[in-house]
Amino acid sequence: xxxxxxxxxxxxxxxxxxxxxxxxxxxxxxxxxxxxxxxxxxxxxxxxxxxxxxxxxxxxxxxxxxxxxxxxxxxxxxxxxxxxxxxxxxxxxxxxxxxxxxxxxxxxxxxxxxxxxxxxxxxxxxxxxxxxxxxxxxxxxxxxxxxxxxxxxxxxxxxxxxxxxxxxxxxxxxxxxxxxxxxxxxxxxxxxxxxxxxxxxxxxxxxxxxxxxxxxxxxxxxxxxxxxxxxxxxxxxxxxxxxxxxxxxxxxxxxxxxxxxxxxxxxxxxxxxxxxxxxxxxxxxxxxx
Amino acid sequence: xxxxxxxxxxxxxxxxxxxxxxxxxxxxxxxxxxxxxxxxxxxxxxxxxxxxxxxxxxxxxxxxxxxxxxxxxxxxxxxxxxxxxxxxxxxxxxxxxxxxxxxxxxxxxxxxxxxxxxxxxxxxxxxxxxxxxxxxxxxxxxxxxxxxxxxxxxxxxxxxxxxxxxxxxxxxxxxxxxxxxxxxxxxxxxxxxxxxxxxxxxxxxxxxxxxxxxxxxxxxxxxxxxxxxxxxxxxxxxxxxxxxxxxxxxxxxxxxxxxxxxxxxxxxxxxxxxxxxxxxxxxxxxxxxxxx
Numbered sequence: 001x002x003x004x005x006x007x008x009x010x011x012x013x014x015x016x017x018x019x020x021x022x023x024x025x026x027x028x029x030x031x032x033x034x035x036x037x038x039x040x041x042x043x044x045x046x047x048x049x050x051x052x053x054x055x056x057x058x059x060x061x062x063x064x065x066x067x068x069x070x071x072x073x074x075x076x077x078x079x080x081x082x083x084x085x086x087x088x089x090x091x092x093x094x095x096x097x098x099x100x101x102x103x104x105x106x107x108x109x110x111x112x113x114x115x116x117x118x119x120x121x122x123x124x125x126x127x128x129x130x131x132x133x134x135x136x137x138x139x140x141x142x143x144x145x146x147x148x149x150x151x152x153x154x155x156x157x158x159x160x161x162x163x164x165x166x167x168x169x170x171x172x173x174x175x176x177x178x179x180x181x182x183x184x185x186x187x188x189x190x191x192x193x194x195x196x197x198x199x200x201x202x203x204x205x206x207x208x209x210x211x212x213x214x215x216x217x218x219x220x221x222x223x224x225x226x227x228x229x230x231x232x233x234x235x236x237x238x239x240x241x242x243x244x245x246x247x248x249x250x251x252x253x254x255x256x257x258x259x260x261x262x263x264x265x266x267x268x269x270x271x272x273x274x275x276x277x278x279x280x281x282x283x284x285x286x287x288x289x
Numbered sequence: 290x291x292x293x294x295x296x297x298x299x300x301x302x303x304x305x306x307x308x309x310x311x312x313x314x315x316x317x318x319x320x321x322x323x324x325x326x327x328x329x330x331x332x333x334x335x336x337x338x339x340x341x342x343x344x345x346x347x348x349x350x351x352x353x354x355x356x357x358x359x360x361x362x363x364x365x366x367x368x369x370x371x372x373x374x375x376x377x378x379x380x381x382x383x384x385x386x387x388x389x390x391x392x393x394x395x396x397x398x399x400x401x402x403x404x405x406x407x408x409x410x411x412x413x414x415x416x417x418x419x420x421x422x423x424x425x426x427x428x429x430x431x432x433x434x435x436x437x438x439x440x441x442x443x444x445x446x447x448x449x450x451x452x453x454x455x456x457x458x459x460x461x462x463x464x465x466x467x468x469x470x471x472x473x474x475x476x477x478x479x480x481x482x483x484x485x486x487x488x489x490x491x492x493x494x495x496x497x498x499x500x501x502x503x504x505x506x507x508x509x510x511x512x513x514x515x516x517x518x519x520x521x522x523x524x525x526x527x528x529x530x531x532x533x534x535x536x537x538x539x540x541x542x543x544x545x546x547x548x549x550x551x552x553x554x555x556x557x558x559x560x561x562x563x564x565x566x567x568x569x570x571x572x573x574x575x576x577x578x579x580x581x
Contacts, residue, residue: 020480024392027384028401034447035404038411038419089314096311111315114322120564121325122508124535125557128542129325132332153321160318186307214412217510217535221542241414241511248418249515255422262415273410 039266046263049256055264059227062251063243068261070229074144074237075213077230078223081148082155082212087205089152090159095189097160098167099175119157124217126154131221142236147223154218155208162207162280166200167193169283199283206276213269216241240265326561333558336551345555351521353541353549360552362523364559366438366531369524370513371506373442374449379499381446382453387483390461402458409451417515420444425516432528436518439527444512449502456501460494461487493575500571504564510535534560 057067093111101108130150140146170193178188194201216239224236225246238246244261247254340358348359385405389398420440429435468490472482488495510533518530519540532540534556545553 017478017480020483021392024384024388027381028388028393028397030381031385031401031404031408035408037423038416038447039407041419041423042415089317092311092314093318096315100308100311107312107315111318114319116568117322117565118318118325120504120568122504122510122535122560122564124508124510124538125325125329125561128538128554128557129328131542132328133324153325156318156321184301185304186301189307210410214410214414216412216414217539220539241412244414244418245511245515248421258418262418265412266415269410269412270407273407277406 042259042262042266045256045259046261046266049260050263054257054260058229059243059257062254063227063247063257064251064254065257068240068243068257068264070227071238071240071243071261072264074223074230075240077144077233077237078148078151078219078239079209079212081145081233082151083205083208085149085152086155086159086208087201090156090204090208091163091194091201093156093160094163094167095194098164099189099193115157115160118153119161122217123154123215126150127218127221129153130218135222140234142222142224142226143234144223144230144237145233147219147237147239148233150218150222151212151215154215155211158211159204159208162204163197163201165280165283166197166203169200170196199279203276203279203283206272206279210269210272210276213265213272214241215239216245329554329557329561332551332554336548336555339548340552345552353545353552356548358552358555359521360534360537360556360559362521363532363534363537363556365523366517367507367533367535367560367563369438369531370441370445370517370533371503373438373527374445374506375499375503377442377446378450378453378502379495382450382457382498382502383488383495385450385454386457386461387487389458391479391483391487405451405454405458408447409455413448413509413511414515416444416448417512420512420516428528434518434530436516436530437528438517438524438531440516441513441531441533442527444516445506445509448509448512449505452505453498453502456498457491457494460491464490497571497575500567504567507563508535508560510539514539 054067055072056069058070059068060066093115097108097111127150130146130153134140134146134149135142138146140149174192174196175188178192183191219239219242223239223242225238225242226236227238227243230237240261244258244265247258247261344358345360347361348357350357351359351362385401389401393401420443421436424440424443425435427435428437428440464487468486469482472486477485513533514536517533517536519532519536520530521532521537522529524531537556538553541549542553
């Protein structure tokens with residue numbers, strides 16, 4: 001991966017160079033320390049709480065005792081709703097930008113600018129927007145639906161970008177051959193181009209799940225705080241990240257279960273993110289070839 | 290590519306339906322962007338109709354239910370958090386990226402990249418939990434109350450440096466090989482090469498990374514909310530508690546009514562403006578094509 005063609009020679013007779021080597025290594029040591037300190041603390045404190053009961057019981061006593069089953073269910077529903085909207089929208093936008101328009105068309109430029117803007121907007125502003133638009137204007141109230149839709153708006157730019165990367169990795173020969181075979185544009189999209197762009201689309205899907213799981217601020221006023229089992233998508237429910245926040249900040253004596261919930265959150269995220277990184281690297285390698 | 294686009298010989302009905310469907314969906318991101326800005330603007334304007342703008346800077350205190358709207362401390366607090374965390378995170382990120390490319394044995398550079406990628410994916414609420422349970426008690430040992438500007442700066446710096454590192458790292462890897470080859474050819478040692486060839490060539494990427502980090506720092510809510518103490522005041526020292534613009538929205542939105550509610554949208558508007566100005570500045574400076 002690091003294809004630094006020329007290994008730089010070490011100038012050991014210069015004191016300055018030795019000092020520099022020391023400083024560079026200290027940067028690495030800081031990274032390792034931060035990593036071990038933060039993850040170690042969460043994992044060590046979290047794993048002692050994890051048990052079958054913790055995963056399958058309802059929280060009791062404001063979350064101090066009991067488990068996190070309803071919270072896992074709410075989180076799952078929110079992430080599902082989020083991706084059910086963001087993924088098709090993201091892939092369609094990416095297909096439009098990469099397969100239908102020229103880069104300098106005005107509409108495409110405008111879409112690209114709005115994607116950049118959406119990616120830069122802080123999550124709390126998405127929360128505010130979701131609260132006004134989905135909760136009040138559309139009348140969904142505090143519900144899993146409005147939480148999921150708010151997150152869908154938030155992860156959309158990331159899904160679009162990953163899908164575009166996937167589409168760019170499809171060689172032009174594929175497009176030319178399908179045209180030469182007199183396939184219609186839609187047939188060539190559905191049978192040739194989108195299937196070959198699958199790695200990028202899957203990376204975008206995983207990236208979206210990761211973003212949605214990690215998000216807290218955008219859910220504060222959209223999906224709400226209620227920690228019982230949600231009865232449907234219009235019911236309010238508490239996401240895992242909000243559970244961690246609430247236990248740590250508002251519930252004295254909730255630290256143990258906060259660590260337990262953070263542990264679950266991190267383990268799921270690690271799996272999802274490393275899959276996304278793995279697939280992303282694979283695409284990059286294919287493009288280089 | 291140009292040729293194969295729009296070059297179907299027999300456009301069917303399905304094709305044109307699909308095309309217009311894609312146009313409609315593609316336009317949705319524009320619609321979402323418009324909706325967000327319009328909502329924030331209209332709600333803020335209803336506040337500006339009643340409250341003079343200067344009152345956000347010169348009122349006695351922040352007590353919106355009693356008609357006092359002193360928002361300046363939160364704006365200053367957010368900017369301090371941003372400046373402090375960038376001052377720590379950017380040098381660290383440059384150091385780690387340089388280590389990965391010029392000092393690390395191959396195994397370690399791969400390992401280090403993995404660690405940084407994992408750190409970049411940890412949710413902010415977990416950093417907040419760590420800050421609250423571990424960092425704040427450590428700061429209390431120096432000076433109470435522990436929840437402070439300093440805690441916020443440290444947690445934010447740890448949160449944003451992985452993203453900046455990844456960006457600078459990939460910029461170093463895409464540097465033209467002949468830069469380094471030429472520098473070795475004229476006999477520069479490793480450190481001199483980095484200082485006088487690599488870093489100058491990277492200055493735009495470092496700048497772009499800093500902007501990216503700064504935008505994340507100023508928009509971050511949960512971690513800051515958990516470790517900063519949330520007292521509305523201009524902090525005299527880094528050990529004093531303070532409240533950021535983002536935390537202000539998160540803390541008060543749930544029960545805010547009417548004018549109070551509109552004033553929270555003014556917080557959001559300030560945030561949006563800061564982020565947009567930073568993005569615009571980045572675009573302006575990166576517009577020059579001769580960068581890596």
